[in-house]
Amino acid sequence: MLDLASILQAAEIIKKGGLVAFPTETVYGLGADAFNPLAVARIFEVKQRPYFDPLIVHVSDPADMKKLVIKIPLNAKKLIKRFWPGPLTVVLLKKEEVPDIVNAGLSTVAIRMPKHPMALSLIEHANCPIAAPSANLFGYLSPTTAEHVQDQLGDQIDFILDGGPCEVGVESTIISLSEREPRLLRPGGVPLEEIESVIGRVQVPVGEEGRPSAPGMLPRHYAPRTPILLDWEDKNFDSNKGEKIGLLAFGESKRSLNFHYVEILSKKGDFREAAANLFAAIRRLDSLHLDLILAETVPEVGLGRAIMDRLRRASTHPKASHPLETVSQ
Ligand code: TXA
Numbered sequence: 001m002l003d004l005a006s007i008l009q010a011a012e013i014i015k016k017g018g019l020v021a022f023p024t025e026t027v028y029g030l031g032a033d034a035f036n037p038l039a040v041a042r043i044f045e046v047k048q049r050p051y052f053d054p055l056i057v058h059v060s061d062p063a064d065m066k067k068l069v070i071k072i073p074l075n076a077k078k079l080i081k082r083f084w085p086g087p088l089t090v091v092l093l094k095k096e097e098v099p100d101i102v103n104a105g106l107s108t109v110a111i112r113m114p115k116h117p118m119a120l121s122l123i124e125h126a127n128c129p130i131a132a133p134s135a136n137l138f139g140y141l142s143p144t145t146a147e148h149v150q151d152q153l154g155d156q157i158d159f160i161l162d163g164g165p166c167e168v169g170v171e172s173t174i175i176s177l178s179e180r181e182p183r184l185l186r187p188g189g190v191p192l193e194e195i196e197s198v199i200g201r202v203q204v205p206v207g208e209e210g211r212p213s214a215p216g217m218l219p220r221h222y223a224p225r226t227p228i229l230l231d232w233e234d235k236n237f238d239s240n241k242g243e244k245i246g247l248l249a250f251g252e253s254k255r256s257l258n259f260h261y262v263e264i265l266s267k268k269g270d271f272r273e274a275a276a277n278l279f280a281a282i283r284r285l286d287s288l289h290l291d292l293i294l295a296e297t298v299p300e301v302g303l304g305r306a307i308m309d310r311l312r313r314a315s316t317h318p319k320a321s322h323p324l325e326t327v328s329q
């Protein structure tokens, strides 16, 4: 049920230049009036986010795009028709009126229409597009519950709308449509295959680390305090040495090691369920003061691409040898 009184209160705060954390179907966002540069500046301060990392602007109706962009190319129209409201962000050439702080001085702006009814109602009542990054400290895991936001940023923001756990659990897919060829900037809640079924081939540019790259997507991101290791299956770990090792498992399977704690993302091995649980599961493991978290990989198809992207960025560099690794035979 929508708590209209809270939404109206939150909308008033946005109108007055305050910051509101709100649920979307992907992760919780930390929002401000996109046309109020001072309010947007506070988002960067609170998150300790570098100013070179542009924000996504959230709208409650595709018609609101006319405030933000000069022109909507055909491919963008097709994607919007098919996937909005939903976890897809489109990057388009921006109107001059969009404050530079929102998009880090780029000539483009990233826009999405979220699916969560509370987010839509907040944007409508605030009567302005809302610029919002994920509501976490820069570089840390994205929040998928109101408690996650409260724990990390609670004392620094003006209001938190609680809409329960996020349904999708990983951030939106970002597609740039500002040049001739559509480009994938971040895999996310809408699988690349589905996007290609609507607009044809999408380029997947790879950065230095071999990953798609939006400006703010650093190789190490979504990082918990405990080291996470991927690609460990061929290495030996001796869990009897007293080290506390946790496992982030995709599905249920037979395991030879004695783990201190095991988080199973989806017993059925279902991508949707796994994505929805991902960040909360890593947070739980991170709170146990383990020495190391070993993460299982998932196949890189559909939502698996977004899950693996987040896991790679959350993990310790795969080539780095870890102090807990024992010498293989
Ligand atoms: O699901 C989501 O997208 C969530 C919810 C809250 O909507 N938001 C989110 O925001 O993940 P954030 O700030 O954590 O990530 C936004 C990403 C950054 O990697 C940023 O670099 C990229 O979007 N981005 C924003 N504007 C851009 C632009 N004009 N061109 C290229 N990348 C852009």
Ligand code: MG
Binding pocket: 133, 134, 142
């Ligand atoms: Mg983020």
